[in-house]
Amino acid sequence: MVSYTEENYLKAIFKLSEKNKEEISTNAIAESLAVKAGSVTDMLKKLAEKGLIHYTPYSGVELTGQGRQTAVKIVRKHRLWEVFLVEKLGFRWDQVHPMAEELEHIDFDELIERLDVFLGNPKFDPHGDPIPDEKGEFQPSESIRLSEADTGQRLQMIGLENHTTAFLQYLDKKELALGSRIAIVEVAPFDKSLTITIDGDRQVHISHEVAKNILVAVKES
Amino acid sequence: MVSYTEENYLKAIFKLSEKNKEEISTNAIAESLAVKAGSVTDMLKKLAEKGLIHYTPYSGVELTGQGRQTAVKIVRKHRLWEVFLVEKLGFRWDQVHPMAEELEHIDFDELIERLDVFLGNPKFDPHGDPIPDEKGEFQPSESIRLSEADTGQRLQMIGLENHTTAFLQYLDKKELALGSRIAIVEVAPFDKSLTITIDGDRQVHISHEVAKNILVAVKES
DNA sequence: TCTAAATTTTAGGCTTATCTAAATTATTAT
DNA sequence: ATAATAATTTAGATAAGCCTAAAATTTAGA
Numbered sequence: 153m154v155s156y157t158e159e160n161y162l163k164a165i166f167k168l169s170e171k172n173k174e175e176i177s178t179n180a181i182a183e184s185l186a187v188k189a190g191s192v193t194d195m196l197k198k199l200a201e202k203g204l205i206h207y208t209p210y211s212g213v214e215l216t217g218q219g220r221q222t223a224v225k226i227v228r229k230h231r232l233w234e235v236f237l238v239e240k241l242g243f244r245w246d247q248v249h250p251m252a253e254e255l256e257h258i259d260f261d262e263l264i265e266r267l268d269v270f271l272g273n274p275k276f277d278p279h280g281d282p283i284p285d286e287k288g289e290f291q292p293s294e295s296i297r298l299s300e301a302d303t304g305q306r307l308q309m310i311g312l313e314n315h316t317t318a319f320l321q322y323l324d325k326k327e328l329a330l331g332s333r334i335a336i337v338e339v340a341p342f343d344k345s346l347t348i349t350i351d352g353d354r355q356v357h358i359s360h361e362v363a364k365n366i367l368v369a370v371k372e373s
Numbered sequence: 374m375v376s377y378t379e380e381n382y383l384k385a386i387f388k389l390s391e392k393n394k395e396e397i398s399t400n401a402i403a404e405s406l407a408v409k410a411g412s413v414t415d416m417l418k419k420l421a422e423k424g425l426i427h428y429t430p431y432s433g434v435e436l437t438g439q440g441r442q443t444a445v446k447i448v449r450k451h452r453l454w455e456v457f458l459v460e461k462l463g464f465r466w467d468q469v470h471p472m473a474e475e476l477e478h479i480d481f482d483e484l485i486e487r488l489d490v491f492l493g494n495p496k497f498d499p500h501g502d503p504i505p506d507e508k509g510e511f512q513p514s515e516s517i518r519l520s521e522a523d524t525g526q527r528l529q530m531i532g533l534e535n536h537t538t539a540f541l542q543y544l545d546k547k548e549l550a551l552g553s554r555i556a557i558v559e560v561a562p563f564d565k566s567l568t569i570t571i572d573g574d575r576q577v578h579i580s581h582e583v584a585k586n587i588l589v590a591v592k593e594s
Numbered sequence: 595t596c597t598a599a600a601t602t603t604t605a606g607g608c609t610t611a612t613c614t615a616a617a618t619t620a621t622t623a624t
Numbered sequence: 625a626t627a628a629t630a631a632t633t634t635a636g637a638t639a640a641g642c643c644t645a646a647a648a649t650t651t652a653g654a
Contacts, residue, residue, distance in 0.1 A: 157641065178602055191642050193603055198640090210602060210649060241487040254479045260472050266462040378611065399632055412612055414633050419610090431619060431632060596654095603648070610640090618633070624626090 154204070156257050159226055160185060161195050162204060163256075165215055166223035175212030224288040230256035231277035232267050238278040239271065245278040246320035279320075280311030280330045280367065296370065298334065299344070299363035307334040311367035319365060326356050334368060375425070377478050380447055381406060382416050383425060384477075386436055387444035396433030445509040451477035452498035453488050459499040460492065466499040467541035500541075501532030501551045501588065515591075519555065520565070520584035522591065528555040532588035540586060547577050555589060 154162070164184045168176045178196070182189045200207035204219035215223060233255040237248040265286065268274075275291050276282055282290045295310055309332045312319070323329070328350060337347040337355065344360035375383070385405045389397045399417070403410045421428035425440035436444060454476040458469040486507065489495075496512050497503055503511045514531060522528055530553045533540070544550070549571060558568040558576065565581035 155640080179600095187641085188643065189602065190604080190644080194641075237484075241484070241491055243483075243487070247483075251479070251481050251484055255476075258472070258475045262464075262468075263458075263462070263472055266464070270462055376610080400630095408611090409613060410632065411614075411634080415611075597652100598654095599650100599652075601648100601650070603646100605646080606644090608641100608643075611638105613638075614636090616633100616635080619631080621628100621630070623628085 154202075154222055158195070158199060158202075158204070159222070159257055161192075161199060162215065162219055162223040163226050165205065165213060166220065166227070169215065175214060177212055181213070221288055224284050226256050228284045228286075228288075229258070229264055231281060231283040232264065232271060232274070234277045234279070235271050235274045235283075236267060239274075244320075244324070246317045246324070248278065249315065249317075276310075276330075278330070279315055280309075294369060295367040297364050298336075298346070298348075298366040298368050299360055301336060301368055301370065303336045303339065305336070306371040307336070307368040308332070308371055309334055309366055310369045312365060313367060314365040319362075322362070323366075326350075326358070327354065328356075328366070375423075375443055379416070379420060379423075379425070380443070380478055382413075382420060383436065383440055383444040384447050386426065386434060387441065387448065390436065396435060398433055402434070442509055445505050447477050449505045449507075449509075450479070450485055452502060452504040453485065453492060453495070455498045455500070456492050456495045456504075457488060460495075465541075465545070467538045467545070469499065470536065470538075497531075497551075499551070500536055501530075516588040517591065518585050519557075519567070519569075519587040519589050520581055522557060522589055524557045524560065526557070527592040528557070528589040529553070529592055530555055530587055531590045533586060534588060535586040540583075543583070544587075547571075547579070548575070549577075549587070 161181065164181055165176055168180055168184065172180075178189050178192045181196075182192045185192075196205065196207045196213055199205045199219070204216055204222060206214045206216060230252045233252040234248045237243045237251055238245060243251075268286075274283055282293060284290050293310060297313070298307070298309075301307055309328060309330055311330070312323075328334075333351050335349045335352075337349060339346055344363075345357060346360070346363050347355060347357050349355050382402065385402055386397055389401050389405060393401075399410050399413045402417075403413045406413075417426065417428045417434055420426045420440070425437055425443060427435045427437060451473045454473040455466075455469045458464045458472055459466060464472075489507075495504055503514060505511045516531055518534070519528070519530075530549060530551055532551070533544075554572050556570050556573075558570055560567055565584075566578060567581070567584050568576060568578050570576050
């Protein structure tokens with residue numbers, strides 16, 4: 153049995169591992185869960201005893217196969233529920249995270265699989281993040297940051313590196329959505345800010361910082 | 374803030390009050406939550422401090438207005454999710470209780486109201502139990518036990534007094550479902566068992582015990 | 595390289611929700 | 625009316641998760 157809290161630790165470790173590749177520090181986990189470092193140490197010992205992580209004091213932490221499997225399943229549930237909330241209940245993409253954060257802990261295999269079917273086996277959530285399949289496999293997608301693309305390339309917005317409400321609402325205001333076709337018109341040499349066209353017509357200006365947080369696929373041209 | 378566990382106590386007290394009308398005993402609560410009486414006493418003190426119940430030691434318990442409101446909201450969520458699971462995900466009515474038992478604790482007002490709309494503002498759950506509205510009002514429905522109906526009356530099955538999986542599956546086997554039109558052909562004097570017709574054709578035999586647990590509406594004839 | 599700073603762990607406490615066993619109060623039967 | 629029984633509450637423990645403060649370890653700077 154993996155408790156609600158243990159699940160959140162595993163998910164946090166998984167997400168940190170995705171970003172940083174290296175071993176995950178106690179402090180990083182503490183920060184991401186808004187708890188104190190001492191609490192994290194306690195939990196790491198427990199998770200290690202349960203065989204969900206490899207833990208060597210002072211040296212960091214890594215998920216075991218079983219730990220990763222547990223974490224990925226939670227991510228799967230989270231993202232499926234987000235699709236449900238947006239596609240079926242009509243929520244906006246910036247509203248669904250807190251609800252999915254609760255729904256993800258409900259654990260009935262048949263519920264997940266029926267939900268998946270009901271939603272049409274979606275491969276990406278409303279923010280463009282991939283939804284792992286029942287076996288925990290992610291569909292790999294080739295994406296680069298918009299800040300790293302070249303002028304003239306045909307691009308399509310397929311994901312985000314930042315999921316804060318503020319950022320999502322900013323994109324809404326600029327009418328930048330997943331699936332938008334983007335072309336870079338010009339990069340300002342001074343601050344690397346970009347002028348882009350969206351869906352072939354509207355022209356908008358965005359900062360380098362924003363462009364770093366937008367993931368695009370490069371389309372054949 | 375009402376914790377997950379406190380919610381379950383309030384719901385248990387509410388359900389016992391529905392059935393028994395009288396004051397609710399510590400033991401009854403303990404039994405329905407599968408905990409020991411001593412644990413119940415602890416919790417009753419806490420709920421009383423929070424103003425959710427009226428509690429006098431040794432004399433029983435009653436929900437306050439606020440306590441009832443909290444309990445009814447949980448019931449509303451439970452039953453809406455049951456409708457979702459059956460109508461949208463295709464579960465059978467005997468499968469959904471444990472899932473709804475978890476989903477009912479997820480508390481976002483907008484989620485509930487959007488789910489309600491998505492489901493078409495259902496007034497009854499898959500077992501025929503009424504779904505309270507946002508204000509906590511139940512739509513009253515006139516029902517009697519099948520065991521109390523008379524031969525010759527036109528009846529319609531609209532609810533159940535027993536929600537165990539075994540009973541639900543028994544009804545499935547007899548092809549008795551909510552909405553079935555029922556007429557009593559004969560009541561055996563010896564054991565009060567009934568011969569009934571279902572939807573005008575099929576004739577089945579059921580025990581008095583089963584008939585006591587089926588709620589029917591008497592239709593004008 | 596060795597000391598100062600940063601990180602991590604340990605130790606001791608707190609809260610919530612549970613338990614068991616003992617003590618108290620209420621109910622029932624003679 | 626009172627003794628036996630049943631129900632309830634109290635007291636003392638336990639486990640999970642969190643905290644703060646002190647100790648230990650690692651890392652980094654001079």
